[in-house]
Amino acid sequence: MLYRENGQFKTTYAADQQIFTIAQDKWFVLGIVAFAFLAVPMLADEYMFRAILIPFLILSLAALGVNLLVGYCGQITLGAGAFMAVGAYAAYNFLIRIDGMPLIGALLLGGLTSAGMGILFGIPSLRVRGLYLAVATLAAQFFCDWAFLRIKWFTNDSSSGSVSVSDLSVFGWVIDSPAEKYLFCLGFIVVFAVIAKNMTRATIGRQWMAIRDMDVAAEVIGIRPMYAKLSAFAVSSFFVGVAGALWGFVHLGSWEPAAFSVDRSFQLLFMVIIGGLGSILGSFVGAAFIVILPIFLNQFLPALGGLLGLHISTAAVSHAELIIFGSLIVFFLIVEPHGLARLWAIAKEKLRLWPFPH
Amino acid sequence: MGFFIETLIGGLMAGMLYSLVALGFVLIFKSSGVFNFAQGAMVLFAALAMARFSEWANAALGGNSLFLANLIAFVGAGATMWLVAWVVERFVLRKLVNQEGATLLMVTLGITYVLEGVGQTIFGSEIYNIDVGMPKEPVMMFENLFEGGILINKEDFIAALIAALLVGLLTLFFQKTPVGRALRAVADDHQAALSIGIPLNRIWVIVWLVAGVVALVAGIIWGSKLGVQFSLATVALRALPVVILGGLTSVPGAIVGGLIIGVGEKLSEVYIGPMVGGGIEIWFAYVLALVVLLFRPQGLFGEKIINRV
Numbered sequence A: 001m002l003y004r005e006n007g008q009f010k011t012t013y014a015a016d017q018q019i020f021t022i023a024q025d026k027w028f029v030l031g032i033v034a035f036a037f038l039a040v041p042m043l044a045d046e047y048m049f050r051a052i053l054i055p056f057l058i059l060s061l062a063a064l065g066v067n068l069l070v071g072y073c074g075q076i077t078l079g080a081g082a083f084m085a086v087g088a089y090a091a092y093n094f095l096i097r098i099d100g101m102p103l104i105g106a107l108l109l110g111g112l113t114s115a116g117m118g119i120l121f122g123i124p125s126l127r128v129r130g131l132y133l134a135v136a137t138l139a140a141q142f143f144c145d146w147a148f149l150r151i152k153w154f155t156n157d158s159s160s161g162s163v164s165v166s167d168l169s170v171f172g173w174v175i176d177s178p179a180e181k182y183l184f185c186l187g188f189i190v191v192f193a194v195i196a197k198n199m200t201r202a203t204i205g206r207q208w209m210a211i212r213d214m215d216v217a218a219e220v221i222g223i224r225p226m227y228a229k230l231s232a233f234a235v236s237s238f239f240v241g242v243a244g245a246l247w248g249f250v251h252l253g254s255w256e257p258a259a260f261s262v263d264r265s266f267q268l269l270f271m272v273i274i275g276g277l278g279s280i281l282g283s284f285v286g287a288a289f290i291v292i293l294p295i296f297l298n299q300f301l302p303a304l305g306g307l308l309g310l311h312i313s314t315a316a317v318s319h320a321e322l323i324i325f326g327s328l329i330v331f332f333l334i335v336e337p338h339g340l341a342r343l344w345a346i347a348k349e350k351l352r353l354w355p356f357p358h
Numbered sequence B: 001m002g003f004f005i006e007t008l009i010g011g012l013m014a015g016m017l018y019s020l021v022a023l024g025f026v027l028i029f030k031s032s033g034v035f036n037f038a039q040g041a042m043v044l045f046a047a048l049a050m051a052r053f054s055e056w057a058n059a060a061l062g063g064n065s066l067f068l069a070n071l072i073a074f075v076g077a078g079a080t081m082w083l084v085a086w087v088v089e090r091f092v093l094r095k096l097v098n099q100e101g102a103t104l105l106m107v108t109l110g111i112t113y114v115l116e117g118v119g120q121t122i123f124g125s126e127i128y129n130i131d132v133g134m135p136k137e138p139v140m141m142f143e144n145l146f147e148g149g150i151l152i153n154k155e156d157f158i159a160a161l162i163a164a165l166l167v168g169l170l171t172l173f174f175q176k177t178p179v180g181r182a183l184r185a186v187a188d189d190h191q192a193a194l195s196i197g198i199p200l201n202r203i204w205v206i207v208w209l210v211a212g213v214v215a216l217v218a219g220i221i222w223g224s225k226l227g228v229q230f231s232l233a234t235v236a237l238r239a240l241p242v243v244i245l246g247g248l249t250s251v252p253g254a255i256v257g258g259l260i261i262g263v264g265e266k267l268s269e270v271y272i273g274p275m276v277g278g279g280i281e282i283w284f285a286y287v288l289a290l291v292v293l294l295f296r297p298q299g300l301f302g303e304k305i306i307n308r309v
Helices: A023-043 A046-072 A080-097 A103-126 A130-150 A178-201 A203-213 A215-220 A225-252 A262-275 A280-307 A314-335 A340-353 B002-032 B039-060 B066-091 B101-123 B154-176 B178-188 B190-195 B200-226 B230-246 B251-271 B281-295
Strands: A168-170 A173-175 B138-141 B150-153
Touching: A023 A178, A046 A080, A046 A178, A046 A203, A046 A225, A046 A262, A046 A280, A080 A103, A080 A130, A080 A225, A080 A262, A103 A130, A103 A168, A103 A225, A103 B281, A130 A262, A130 B101, A130 B230, A130 B281, A168 A178, A173 A178, A178 A203, A178 A225, A178 A280, A203 A215, A203 A225, A215 A225, A262 A280, A262 A314, A262 A340, A262 B101, A280 A314, A280 A340, A314 B101, B002 B039, B002 B150, B002 B154, B002 B178, B002 B200, B002 B230, B002 B251, B039 B066, B039 B101, B039 B200, B039 B230, B066 B200, B101 B230, B150 B154, B154 B178, B154 B200, B154 B251, B178 B190, B178 B200, B190 B200, B200 B230, B230 B251, B230 B281, B251 B281
Parallel strands: none
Antiparallel strands: A168 A173, B138 B150
């Protein structure tokens, strides 16, 4: 009833090609963004910001980057954590080695460095495909883990590769309270999500999708595989690198290479696959799922145990968390292999017709 | 020269152990197209089961016969792996037939978490020992050939022998038994195998069971060397370059790849490592595999990947 596009006529091509062709969609998304900018900073408390909202925003940015590569261009990567690390450490070096480097400049330069690394480690994708490529990208992961631990120049000669950043400020706006950090990340996320959405609708995104669906066929119709694949690696690594820099600068403050280990790479891939491959919304849903579920289990299991009169030790809770987390992943992949975003799309289709069956 | 050969032999023996883990990957990938990331967790799970069953059996027998306790534990752990194989097939694989490779990969990562959680809940999360009576002391060999001779770890040597024996047995099983023939048929073509009456579901259980037994043997060897602990699960990450180097679909590839990676790792660590600060073992293996893939995208022995429009 509410969700119906009857009577929404398009009189220009521009109107027909806008991102949200259905007015309800547009208002819904704008409403969510407005809510996130205006209402959330007033409603949420410090714990919410630190433990849930900021990690969620930054990891959705990273998941967005991974989704561009895995979901849109079809190149499976297990090395996303490495590109986060490259972004974080490169941004750190730009910030401390160049006097007067603005924060946003450092973050974006970190992203660019990561994009360069992405192109370098994307070169094998021109010959190696599928699961072989997935394992090959682990080379980037382990090489970066090692490089940031052993090569002291990257970490400004600090021991064990741990570095820290303090006093974040943009044009005189000092970012120190959790709410300000949240707004800073949110600004980044919104801009990057719009860029990503538009990229996937433009020539470059269509080339990626053609390569994903069948690279030989794409080549036959005149798409250059080298350009398309490497651009996907570059753009994806740029997103992931900026996310890594934000993760280090804003969320952690001080970090060491272990913050971007292979587990992080798996986590990012989980987000895009559970959220939905080839879907911008999916990146957000997946990130929310992976960020919130462990926190929820951590709080909920002891409470449940208390309710039943059982005392559960912390070790047992952490094992139970692993079991439940793993089984939920298996469960969701079985019921909806195309990700949670597909459920949302199905729901929208149903809503358009409701209350009629056809 | 003696030192070089010593490193070489050490690498070969380490490589044999990598091959064991890689073999589990290859068996499952060949027969069901699933890239089984849970192989490392299976090694951990099997080793935990073995260690604890052996402890319990030993206590029940009053500590009289270590051999009998280990035998009971081996059978028990094997049965546990059969249960794992059955559960995975019945509740996971059967529902995901014909899904994309990436989805299946993620599912096995989910299985990894479950196995790690269940294993540590049932069997505990401390460090356990597996004592199968492996000799620990090193021996000197070829003292008359080289100055100072070559130091070989007896335990490594026996482990490599066991691994070689297992590979031989598996080859016999695949080539000479009816079940092995059915397994190879399934690996070649699922539909054709179904059409001549090979029960796909049962074959998958068998394959996961075989992979589980391979994981058990790998777990016993690694476990008696390093102790059974959580870090055993990361052994999968060490074996991945072996799998892609040798080819995802090739059993001989897993063996040869393992030997190449083992030797490459050891030699690079000893000869290149000191120049760049050490610790290069793990990424060197991946880079080595990557370089080979650039020339042969399907690995050394993998089936040629043909792209058709």
